[in-house]
Amino acid sequence: MNIDTIELKQQQLTYPQLRKTQQYLMPARLTGNSGQPNGYDIYPVAPLGAGKIFTGFDTLADYIIKTKAVLIDGFGGVFWDKVQQQLQSCFNDKDLSVNWIYTETFLKPTGEIDALVKPFLGADDSVWGTKATFDLIDLFEPAIEQQVPDAKFDINIVIGTGAALAGWASPIIYLDVPKNEIQFRMRARSITNLGNAKVAEPFQMYKRFYFVDWVLLNQHKKNILNRIAVMADAQWPETINWMYQQDLEAGLDQLSRSVLRVRPWFEPGAWGGQWMKEHIDGLNKDVVNLAWSFELIVPENGLVFESDGNLLEVSFDTIMFSNNQHILGKHAARFGDEFPIRFDFLDTYKGGNLSIQCHPALNYIQENFGENITQDETYYILDCDDNANVYLGFQEDIDPSDFRLALEESQETGKAIDIEEYVQIHNAKKHDLFLIPNGTVHSAGAGNLVLEISATPYIFTFKMYDWVRLDLDGKPRPINIEHAFNNLDFSRKGDKVQQELISKPQVIESAPGYQLVHLPTHADHFYDVHRLEFDSSVTVNTDNTCHVLMLVEGQTILLQTADGTQKQFAYAETFVVPAAAGSYKLTNTGSGRAKVIKAFLK
Incomplete structure (x- = not known):
């Protein structure tokens, strides 16, 4: 959708004290000409039809007035004081009395919460902990479950994270906040962690978010999902968009049977490049670089719905909680609510090298960090310059x-140090696929736009060598030699690297104007990769498994699923066809041959 860039810049500059980032805040409403652009769309939406999304605190207040008693729950990172003030102003206009009950008053003392959390945070100087194994209610005093509405007031409201724990037989209004905005607020020190009155260093707050807060809040959201009456998007400090749960359910069900694309978000980094800045419209071009695009890192992506131009984002796990069988098909029993494949961009074009690194073995990530699956990766070269390279595998000696x-x-x-004394370097060409099962030493060299096709975990990178440079804040990045050497596979060396870690494309189907290319992955990878190459169109069966796709050569393609849903996608856009779609047709709507990467579970 087309968004007015001037308006976006004004929004960005309005809240510097609340969000620390150079990335724009998603608009609450579409402006300018609507319609799918020919280029990469940074705000992909799922249309719901007219009258489904409402905007403004006044409309939400009207709903509450009719209901008389509500529970306003939500994710961590909501500006609860702003929500309360905005709603109170609406109630004041109607001269209504309100009994506000704040969940934060029922939190256990900070010392007790810190003691409960501490075992899951690892060492103070470590960026990793272990996923929490307790529940949200464990942070609260029993009194939160004993609250009752007071008939002396016109309206009774329990407000704050965990409000649904009060147990009233009243509608739940749930306020969601995108994970990227939570981090931008965290960096601005405008929010802090659950049950913690003090802000900490950003990496410490993120660690607690990842290993404690988000674990508890995701489970809580799943537990109450069927009780939620209203879903709201609280990413804008001065307004709110909301919808009824039945319309959200219908929207999620439609996506789970056809096609979906999450809202990507972008981050600069020490090694970041210029490809995304030069090729993707709508981003803030004033940033020094862009290193990552969260194309499909679903623990931190959201789905955006649209109605009457109003936008509403919900976290991706919402669709997994409600529709994981539709999404994953025959693999749902194995992965449950966890979407197992991720796509992201690593941009080193006119940038620098990633750190020399490796990722943990499966048993290591399970035992030390509480994850279910590990970071088995591949590097697909979407674009590169003539001197691009990838570091992969050890030298024979x-x-x-x-x-x-x-x-x-x-x-x-x-x-x-001369890293090439120890680690092999390989020339990278467009459409190469490098295989990086856990324990493999690797790095993306300068000059690439890497499409990283991987298992979903994404923060467990053991850096061994970072080219003796500083990050964008002028600080050294953490080096994790001990963790790395607990996981490095030194048998991946010499000729074995070329044989086993660089995919050898094989044409497995062909017809006039079409071929299907298999890019075999490593035996340790639980996903595989195909490339569909076609001049006009091709029809694909899902075979009851989920497909993650991207147009990697060509301008645009039109996708049509078996239920008649049509969606156009541009070069470099990631999209997902759920298992329940059954089949889909891809039509080349640009010039030249279209090439589409398809990743799927083995």
Whole structure:
């Protein structure tokens, strides 16, 4: 959808004290000419039809007035004081008395909560913890469950995270906040963690969000999803958009049977490049670089619905809680609510090298961090310059002790090392696929736009060497040599790297104007990759499994699912066809041959 850039910049500059980022706040309402653009769309929406999304605190207040008693629950990171003030102003206009009951008053003392949380936060200087195994209610005193409406007031409201724990037989209004906005608020120190009155360093707050807050709040949201009467989007400090639960359910059900695309978001980084800045419209071009695009990292992406131009975003896990069988088909029993495949961009074009790194083995990530699956990755080269390369696998004569000593000395002295003495470097070309099962030493070199096709976990990167540079805040990034050496597979070296870690494309189907190319993944990968290449159109069966797709060559394609849903996608846009779609047709609507990557579970 087309959005007025001037309006976006005004929105961005309005709230610098509330959100620390150079990325724009998604508008609450579409402006300008609507319609699918020919280029990459940073605000993809799922239309619901007219009259489904309402805007403004006054309309929500009218709903509450009719209901008389409500529970206003929501995710962590909501500006609860602003919500209360806006609603109170609406009630004042109608001279109504309100009994406000704040969930924060029922939180256990900070010391008790800190003691409960501490075992899941790991070492103070570590960026990792372990996923919490207690419940949201454990943060509260029993009195929260003993609240009752007071008949002396016109309106009774329990407000705050955990409001549904009060147990009233009253409608739940749930306020969602996108994960990227939570992080922007966290960095601005305008919010803090559950049950913690003090702000901390951003990496410490993020660690607590990831391993504690989000675990508790996702489970709580799942527990109450069928009781929610109103879903609201609270990412805008001065307004709110909301919809009735039955319309949300219908929208999620439609997406789960046809096609969906999450809202991507973008971040600069120490090694970031210029490809996304140069090729994707609507982004703030004043940033120094862009390193990542969260194309489909679903623990932190949302789905955006649209009605009458009004937008409303819900976290992706909402569709997994309600429709995981439709999404994953025959693999739902294995993965449950967890969407197992991720797509993201690593932009080193006119940028720098990623750190030399590896990822944890399956048993290691399960035992140490509480994850279910590990970070088995691939690098698909979407675009690159003539000098691009990828670091992958060890040299034949690698001596682990010498390698570790060199890394530790570099870490202590700040002196650069010749990493190619230890790690192989490979020329990267457009459409190459490099295989990175857990334990493999690797890095994306400068000059690439990498489409990272991977299992979903995404923060468990053990950096060994970071080119003795500082991050964008002028600080060294954490180096994790001990973790890395607990996981490195030193058998992935020499000729074995070329044989086993660089995919060898195979044409497995062909017809005039069409071929299906298999890009085999490693035996450790639980997903596989195909590339559909066609001049006009091709029809694909889902075979009761989910497909994650991207147009990697060409301008645009039109997708039509078996139920008649049609959606156009541009170059480099990620989209998902759920298992329940049954089949879909892709039509090339640009010039030249279209090439579409398809990742799917084995």
